[in-house]
Amino acid sequence: MNPSETKTLPRKKSRKWRNWWVKQLHSWHWISAAISLAVMLFFAVTGITLNHAASIPAEPVVTERSARLEPSVLRALTAKSDDAPLPAPVAEAVRNAVGLDAAGKPGEWSDAEVYVALPRPGGDAWVSIDRATGKVSAEVTDRGWISYLNDLHKGRNSGSAWFWFIDLFAVACLLFTITGLFLLQVHARHRRSTWPIVIAGIALPAVLAMIFVH
Helix, strand or coil: CCHHHHHHHHHHHHHHHHHHHHHHHHHHHHHHHHHHHHHHHHHHHHHHHHHCHHHCCCCCEEEEEEEECCHHHHCCCCCCCCCCECCHHHHHHHHHHHCCCCCCCEEEECCCEEEEECCECCEEEEEEEECCCCEEEEEEEECCHHHHHHHHHHCCCCHHHHHHHHHHHHHHHHHHHHHHHHHHHHHHHHCCCHHHHHHHHHHHHHHHHHHHCC
16 A cells, blocks of 8 residues: 555545534534424514514403302312312313313412412413302403413413423424534535624624623
8 A cells, every 4th residue: 555545545534434423413413403493483583572572462351150069079179289280070070061171270379269270372261169168269360362372471370281392492493403514514615605694693692682681
């Protein structure tokens, strides 16, 4: 083997490794983009609606409901803990009577009543049960679908499943961003404007925050 051949071997290995690395970056970049595309669009649109929430009219619709528990069900209201949920038979009777699911939700107990708050995205709800008479009073407030989407954006009263979904989506966005940054590094030598644009993208929000946000 002559000297020229020995010099080309490390170059070939280096080139092969670089090609493999760039291929991986491209694969993970488009996979993370495909996973997060729809939700990224959702968060971008709801970011606009949140930013202009004060100028978007929303008329809350309040619905009141009432019912009365059977005496056999009412007798199950024996818990006196400050935050105990409704007993299962009572929660089921409430759901059948007024259409609100209070199962597992903490209640506010007093000698006179049990009050259960049921906040939800885009609205609110509550249930109150008179412990003496079994009367069920309920109220549901609907602030419209824009408020609903805005609350999903914030993760407000949206449950554990949505909570974990936001975390998984954030991981996908991080992967998309990090792989994109490495791909910028790979292609920067052919695009001289790459790093000035990246620096501008970092500097602009920082400058705006320091000068205009107080």
